[in-house]
Amino acid sequence: GNSVTQMEGPVTLSEEAFLTINCTYTATGYPSLFWYVQYPGEGLQLLLKATKADDKGSNKGFEATYRKETTSFHLEKGSVQVSDSAVYFCALMGLTGGGNKLTFGTGTQLKVEL
């Protein structure tokens, strides 16, 4: 079956530091890949997505590249801000089965300090 593995948190960084959150996946075929973000007390919001190998998703300074050869979709940002403090979820949507079902990783909490 499908699965997503994320690096464990929490990750604590100083403002303006470089961020990497690792994500690898197991799936049949070529799934679509997503990063969702959850700010404190809120639901999940889509941060970025990629639908095929070598695609780069980007939004709000965050980037992730769909790497088929390493089955990875690592999230990066060059300079984090305090407002980026949140929980980040990597997810995949398989191409088999109905219902656009998402498989989520366990989430990585990011805390950015001044």
Added chain:
Amino acid sequence: NAGVTQTPKFRVLKTGQSMTLLCAQDMNHEYMYWYRQDPGMGLRLIHYSVGEGTTAKGEVPDGYNVSRLKKQNFLLGLESAAPSQTSVYFCASSPPREGLYNEQFFGPGTRLTVL
């Protein structure tokens, strides 16, 4: 345009009590989902629906029932609550797949505690 809304936001139940969580969306989406979020486990799919009058089991359906009588509403029921059902519940909706992906839109969540 409110997006996805959930009622209630918080609830405390005693073991054995029943309750229904309501999810409503105003985006005319065909697909709706119920997830639970537990520490260290991410989000797990409970049940989902691909259209009015249809439901299907997800990854962790035991102890829950759902109904989709109207396109805009998706109800999650707990007939006899157990402490293991203490969790944060999220509803989501999405349009049907038209291509390789479709975004799911999430509600704000319901925090349920079962004593």
